[in-house]
Amino acid sequence: MDSLYDNVRLCNELNLDLLEINMNLPQFQLxxxxxxxxxxxxxxxxxPEDLNxxxxxxxxxxxxxxxxxxxxxxxxxxxxxxINMHMNPGIYFTLPQKKVFLFEKYYDTYIQNTINFGKIVECELSGTEIEVFVENTGIxxxxxIRKAVEELLKINCFKLTWDVGHEFSSxxxxxxxxxxxxxxxxxxxLHDAIGSNNHLPLGTGQINIDRIMDMAGQYIKSIIFETKTVDGLIESVEFYRKHIHDTI
Structure with missing residues (x-):
């Protein structure tokens, strides 16, 4: 839905209490x-997903x-x-025998940039309840990438987003x-997937949603139903309330 107003209205109609705004879209710039x-x-x-x-x-x-x-x-x-963010694998050169990721080849610069970024964010967030969630994208x-995320997780304001469809499809x-x-x-x-096709409505794919919720239940504080259509969101909410959690 193109407008923020329409997305808010839809959330209210479905009795949802969290809306994730994606800054890749022109209408959702600050x-x-x-x-x-x-x-x-x-x-x-x-x-933005191309954040570097x-x-x-x-x-x-x-x-x-x-x-x-x-x-x-x-x-x-x-x-x-x-605040949700993706890691970025950066540019790679394709050689006859392998791919060379520049962040890997110049790792010292890469990890120092990671440390610097973490310090900047930590300073900006000091005294607030804001947290930055690093989302898995199959990399x-x-x-x-693992080393960089581990470096960020040393700082209290950084946490992880578990994208179950990205994990499954990777x-x-x-x-x-x-x-x-x-x-x-x-x-x-939270969304479903069939092979590499994810962001499907819950209950329409191959992911064992019950197992996901059993594994995540003790840690998860918030859930986004990350489907790409209104019908998919409605279907996911109905599935979740019927099969997973009948009180929201």
Whole structure:
């Protein structure tokens, strides 16, 4: 749904209390949401998926860091407590025998940029209840990505989003890392999947949703039904209330 108003109305109609705003969309840039009014509905902000706080070009790096800082300050102003982000595997060169990921080859610079980013976010969030959730996207098989996430998780304001469809569709890429760090998983992106096709309505795919909820229940504080259509959201909410949790 194109407008924030329509999304809010839909959440209210379905008796949902959390709406995640995706900054990839032009209408959900910060300047477009200056008039956002916070009522009973809570919000989370999904940072742009091409976020690159590891860029080697300083001008590019500065722009991405500024995007995060501006978003944090917007969240402070609007009393939004959740920010979601993706890791970025960066550019790779395809050689005859293998792919060379530049973040891996220049790991020292990459991990230092990670540490610097963590310190900036920690400073900006000092004294607030805002948390930044790092979402799995099927790339935790890359060791340098795992190291960077582990570095961020040393800071209290960083937690993990468990996207169950991304994990399922990536095979085993994310599973081991998520299992080893389950105490940091506070936020759930819940949807179904068939093979590599995910973001399906709950109950229409191959994911054992009961098992997910049993595993996640003691850690999860919030859930986003991450489907891509209104009908898919309605179907997911009905499935969840009927089969998983009949009190919301």
């Amino acid at each position: 300047k477009e949401m200056e008039d956002l009014k916070i009522g009973s509905l809570e919000y989370s902000i999904h940072l 706080i590891w860029a080697f070009n300083e001008n590019v790096l500065d722009a991405h860091i500024k995007t995060v800082i501006d978003t944090i300050r917007f969240c402070k102003l609007k009393k939004i407590k959740k 935790y098989h890359l060791w340098f 095979g085993t890429n994310d599973s081991e890392f998520l299992a080893a760090n389950k105490k940091y998983i506070n936020h759930l992106h």
